[in-house]
Amino acid sequence: MNAKTPFPKQGRPWSEVKSDIATLRDDGIALSTRNQLMNGINLGEGKLHNIVQEAYNMYFHGNGVSAGMDPLFAQMQSDLLAWAVDLLNGGTEGLGHFTGGGSESIFLAIHAAREWARDNLPNAKEPYEIVMPRTGHAAFDKAAHYQGLKIVRIPAREDFRADVDAMNDAVTANTIMIVGSAPNWGFGRIDPIGDLASVAERHGLWMHVDCCVGGYLLPFLERLGEDIPPFDFRHEAVCSISADLHKHAYAAKPASTVMYRSKDYQKYHHVGVKISDWQCPPYVTEGTSGSRPAAAVVAAWAAFSVMGEDGYVDLNRRCLEVKKRLVDGIEAIEDFKVLPNQSLLVPFRSETLNMLNIYGGLVERGYFPWGTFDPMYVHPSAEMVDPEIVDRFLEELAEIGKGVREGTITAAALAAYAADL
Ligand SMILES: Cc1ncc(COP(=O)(O)O)c(C=O)c1O
Structure with missing residues (x-):
């Protein structure tokens, strides 16, 4: 073609x-x-993939923009988001939103942090700064560019994890946000989230954890006894988390979540248009999109529903067996060495x-x-x-x-x- x-x-x-x-x-x-x-x-395994595809097709024409006008769909979406918040230890205060991917989740977390900073950090001058390890995802640079913030990338340590002291030293009067990844893309290493959260807390900043890869993987690896340090809302200073359903929840694209510790942070998420500002009803969307595939929500709900905790634990147990087969096989080849990590990457x-x-x-x-x-x-x-x-x-x-x-x-x-x- x-x-x-x-x-x-x-x-x-x-x-x-x-x-x-x-x-x-x-x-x-x-x-x-x-x-x-x-x-x-x-893709997960064939059986799950087929279910997700069938669920998607059953709601193929649905438009998620009108979630508020469709109570059954709204309920399904809110159940899904409550499960997501629960998995990442957001407790009863945590709140989540459904988005079209990791990049959108990150975009929205940066937006919320910026609005929060305008209210809460009067001494910080714009362009605001976001301090993150060099190993953080490129989606942060895009989101910062669109929204007029500056990314300050700090070289990671030799083990590809964030250099906490160097990040602490990089904080200026204009810094509003600290970012860590759990895990980062490419190396699969989890940043020292607890230490980064302490840096954020010390300076009174917004702490975001990018769990796009790990959000629906690490909770199950933890249950399998893998050595996963706490990476989520268990750290009091974590304000927001991005976690992709279309990665290790094995949902259909486009599907991700952005979550906030509580209403105190989530209230900065929305941009709304009031009825007094235009000719239609109030316009408040879940994320940056207007019309969006409601089928992606339905398919993600289906994946969570058919798998449950036990299903994901079992699937990950088998994925870890594949990982071992790959690691052993690669290391048996002369000259090759695998980087140990806490993801399914090899x-x-x-x-x-x-x-x-x-x-x-x-x-x-x-x-x-x-x-x-x-x-x-x-x-x-x-x-x-x-x-x-x-x-x-x-x-x-x-x-x-x-x-x-x-x-x-x-x-x-x-x-x-x-x-x-
Ligand atoms: C750690 C991490 N964050 C963010 C993203 C961006 O996600 P998406 O491609 O769904 O926008 C990715 C994508 O691979 C990722 O690995």
């Missing part, structure tokens, strides 16, 4: 169009079966082989170049895929390692892929 193809004068038969889509899905890099460990899509690198060439070999074999660039890690994710997919990945990785060592595999495929972007 060529992006320059003109708008069709006449429609084509659905069978033909459908076959184009099937080709895109099966032969493209994003959804191909072989790429399932490296595509950044959390970041690995070689200190001796050129990582660009390793990426080149992966791209040549149909995998996404999925990983970090500074420093270079490749990070497959422990998904519930057929064991053959894991074994094939490990076999191909061993081949790639050998090819790079012997000079027969280069970064050419990666360069060609990048040139096409």
Whole structure:
């Protein structure tokens, strides 16, 4: 398919169009079966995926903008959000909102913090500053840019966790927010949230925890006995949390949540338009979107409902088995080492082989170049895929390692892929 193809004068038969889509899905890099460990899509297991898809289709046409006018939908959304707050230890005071993804959740938390600062930090001058580790997600930079704030990124420690002292030192009179990730993207490491919350508390600032990856993963890893330090509202100074349902809750995109410790913080979330300001009823939306897929709420509710705590614990137990299979397999290959972490990512690198060439070999074999660039890690994710997919990945990785060592595999495929972007 060529992006320059003109708008069709006449429609084509659905069978033909459908076959184009099937080709895109099966032969493209994003959804191909072989790429399932490296595509950044959390599908959960087949059974759950089918249920989520069915639930989504049952409410396919629903428009979430009118939640307030649709009491049954509003109830479903509020149940879902109450469950979410509960999972992250928000107690009876915590309040959540449904959003279209981690970036929107972060955008809204920054917005609430800015409005809160205007009321509560009279000495801070705009542009306000947000102090965060360099390992925090790029969505913060976008949200800050749109809303006129300044991001101050502080290099993380060698273990890829936030450098609390350096972040404390970076606080100025204009800082309003401290951010930590649980865990960060790419390395899967959890920042010292308790220590960062103490920094926020000491300076009287808003503390946000980005749990986009961990929000619906860490609670279950904790229950499985993994070593997960408290990362959520259990820390008194945590004001807001972003947590994505479309990651490890295995809901359908677009689905995320932004949560606030209490009404004292949540009251800064909304931007409303009163009836006196325009010709229609008062207009208050859940997040930045107006019309939005109500089906995403229904599908997330379905995922939570069919899984329950036990279902997620069991699924994660099996994901951890896949992770172990990957870790053991990768470390059995000469030169590769995995970075231990508290997520389902399996970041690995070689200190001796050129990582660009390793990426080149992966791209040549149909995998996404999925990983970090500074420093270079490749990070497959422990998904519930057929064991053959894991074994094939490990076999191909061993081949790639050998090819790079012997000079027969280069970064050419990666360069060609990048040139096409
Ligand atoms: C830690 C973290 N925060 C935020 C985001 C942004 O989420 P989204 O892509 O849903 O907007 C991501 C996405 O991977 C993430 O890993």
